[in-house]
Amino acid sequence: MFKGFYTAASGMVAQQRRTELLTNNMANAETPGFKADQSTIRSFPDMLMSAIDKETIPGEEFGAVQTAGVVGSVNAGIYMQEIFANQQQGQLVQTNMATDIALISGNLPVNEAGVQAAVFYRLQQENGEGEVYTRNGNFTLDGAGFLTAADGKYVLSTDGEPIQVQSESFQVSDRGIVSENGAPIAQIDVAIAEDPQAMLQKQQNGYYYAANGEALPAADVTAFTMQQNYMEQSNVDASKTMTDLMTAYRAFEANQKVLSAYDSSMQKAVTEIGRV
Incomplete structure (x- = not known):
């Protein structure tokens, strides 16, 4: 009983x-x-x-x-x-906003267990220590012209530094190279998690943190493309x-x-x- x-x-x-x-x-x-x-x-x-x-x-x-x-x-x-996150690509919607940059998964490797890797934008935490990862490309510019997430986290370049532009009249190539007036400024850094379920911990607001505290490696250029003026929607x-x-x-x-x-x-x- x-x-x-x-x-x-x-x-x-x-x-x-x-x-x-x-x-x-x-x-x-x-x-x-x-x-x-x-x-x-x-x-x-x-x-x-x-x-x-x-x-x-x-x-x-x-x-x-x-x-x-x-x-x-x-x-x-x-x-x-x-509990694990479904890393399937969400639909893209055109916004005509220069600060909206959709991250599109490309040729991603699959490990022996059949788990496909996932790519993420690399952001700087508020305290400047450590990194956080996201698929949300709905960025904005702060008062100093730095490219940030909606809550103020800096979008990092491949040099590990925040990206600063003079105005919203900047361009982003399909490989994440940010240029202004035809001159390249920086390249948006993209990290890859070969096993997202084991390597990442999901937090609120769609952010991910490295499970072991170590930064994720940089993604190969064939693993992603970017599309400016577009935004990736939720895959719910x-x-x-x-x-x-x-x-x-x-x-x-x-x-x-x-x-x-x-x-x-x-x-x-x-x-x-x-x-x-």
């Missing part, structure tokens, strides 16, 4: 976490460059149940010995095993996410009803059967 409590409760916890994940995806459906989170749900290892019995073996030397008869297996519930499928969200709600409610049924059975066992 108590195993049923644990099984239903674990289902509720897993579906609640899945609901939170899907809700966050929906909230960021319009966030440029946002990558939808996905999850895997697995069951706990099955427990083998057996019945202890006694078997009498002929002969005075042996007598009765205990034996275990196999009854069957019982499942102990489910849990959310892992709103209709599918809403369907999955309703499925998670229904699963949560089903487990909740099972839990209530177990509670009623336990109450009856205590108040009625125990009294008899």
Whole structure:
């Protein structure tokens, strides 16, 4: 009986976490460059149940010995095993804004496990120490003419320095070379993660940090292209996410009803059967 409590409760916890994940995806459906989170749900290892019995073996030397008869297996519930971001390319939308620069995945390597690499813009953290990575190319210019993310993080060049321009009349080539009046100024740096799930930790606002604290290597020029005046949209499928969200709600409610049924059975066992 108590195993049923644990099984239903674990289902509720897993579906609640899945609901939170899907809700966050929906909230960021319009966030440029946002990558939808996905999850895997697995069951706990099955427990083998057996019945202890006694078997009498002929002969005075042996007598009765205990034996275990196999009854069957019982499942102990489910849990959310892992969460990972779907790095699939989002659709491009034309904005005609010079500071909007879409990062387009190119010839990306695939490791032995079948995981495809991913490329990101390299940004400087607010304190100037360390780096942060993003796919959001919705940049802007601050008061000093530095190319920054929406929250002020500097976009870094291949020299590791912030990129400064004189006005919004600058051009960005498909390889990320920033030029003004025909003269090259800098090249936007692009980092590559060969295994994004293992090498990166996703934080709020669509930013990623290196899991081991070490900076990601620079991406090869064949691994990406850039397109100015365009912006990469989120890859969240709103209709599918809403369907999955309703499925998670229904699963949560089903487990909740099972839990209530177990509670009623336990109450009856205590108040009625125990009294008899």
